[in-house]
Amino acid sequence: MARQRRASGVRPFLKWAGGKSQLLGEFARCLPLASIRDRAITRYVEPFIGGGAVFFSLTQCFPFEESTVCDINEELVLTYRVIRTSFSRLARDLGEIETEYCVMTGPEQEACYYEVRDTFNRERAATDFGHYNSRWIRRAAQIIFLNHTCYNGLFRVNKSGGFNVPFGRYKNPEILNYRNLQGVSRLLAHTRILCGDFTRCRSSVDDRTFVYLDPPYRPLNATSSFTSYSRGGFCDADQVRLAKFFRELDRKGALVMLSNSDPAGENPGDSYFDELYDGFSIRRVPAKRMINCNGARRGAVNELLITNYEP
Numbered sequence: 001m002a003r004q005r006r007a008s009g010v011r012p013f014l015k016w017a018g019g020k021s022q023l024l025g026e027f028a029r030c031l032p033l034a035s036i037r038d039r040a041i042t043r044y045v046e047p048f049i050g051g052g053a054v055f056f057s058l059t060q061c062f063p064f065e066e067s068t069v070c071d072i073n074e075e076l077v078l079t080y081r082v083i084r085t086s087f088s089r090l091a092r093d094l095g096e097i098e099t100e101y102c103v104m105t106g107p108e109q110e111a112c113y114y115e116v117r118d119t120f121n122r123e124r125a126a127t128d129f130g131h132y133n134s135r136w137i138r139r140a141a142q143i144i145f146l147n148h149t150c151y152n153g154l155f156r157v158n159k160s161g162g163f164n165v166p167f168g169r170y171k172n173p174e175i176l177n178y179r180n181l182q183g184v185s186r187l188l189a190h191t192r193i194l195c196g197d198f199t200r201c202r203s204s205v206d207d208r209t210f211v212y213l214d215p216p217y218r219p220l221n222a223t224s225s226f227t228s229y230s231r232g233g234f235c236d237a238d239q240v241r242l243a244k245f246f247r248e249l250d251r252k253g254a255l256v257m258l259s260n261s262d263p264a265g266e267n268p269g270d271s272y273f274d275e276l277y278d279g280f281s282i283r284r285v286p287a288k289r290m291i292n293c294n295g296a297r298r299g300a301v302n303e304l305l306i307t308n309y310e311p
Helices: 021-028 033-037 053-061 074-085 087-102 106-122 135-149 178-188 198-204 236-252 272-276
Strands: 043-046 066-071 191-195 209-213 255-261 281-288 300-307
Touching: 021 053, 021 281, 021 300, 043 053, 043 198, 053 066, 053 178, 066 074, 066 198, 074 087, 074 135, 074 178, 074 191, 087 135, 087 178, 106 135, 178 191, 191 198, 198 209, 198 236, 209 236, 236 255, 236 272
Parallel strands: 043 066, 043 209, 066 191, 209 255
Antiparallel strands: 255 300, 281 300
């Protein structure tokens, strides 16, 4: 398949709790770069796309013949598809929102935020997530606006799927970055975008595939849980199911890398992931906790990088 000219300097278009932008340097040391450069790897698959930091970084650097991304968060998948299909109309809508929002006073901005959030949640029930239509463009614009103006740049939903993050009180939020969004659209032009459980990517994986798995992290303690990117959450049973999927991909001959929290950092006796991924390479890399509501607790922690190959 012929590819368009690759975009450069592209970064995630959403702020995403648990995003990997800060870890790209550490990740680079663990990527199967020789296999990618030698064309032994021609496919890239990411079943938990989230903010897409790793996807954007890799696909800017390497001309994969095929890329597949997936997420269970249907609002997120809707936005990726709109950027790929209707970039110009989305950029126009975001530009209009930004122009109007930036001349408002602080109280007016707060009122605007909650009005958009209420409309967004109210219209969810009538949204057809299965079939692309013009209403998706307005909804994608609302998602990007809410994400860039809400507290801490979170994307969090309640059990009914309603966006419930409060107003963020930013003085000059960037709602539209035209050049970056255009680059995102170019990178997505030849990317398969799926909505659903991580196992939906199964058929896209063969022995010439690199798969990166970035699930909602297992909570380190009772107060650190943040798995509410989608209505269903992600529990220990899902972590076990994911480990089985990891082993399935390994048997297919794919190269696989997975990131997760390191429970041993909080409890040295907690070998949960060491046991779950016994037999694979497990590296501990320093990261910074960014989503704790207490700024003083956003300190350095270890994260796990688990691979079925030796970096």
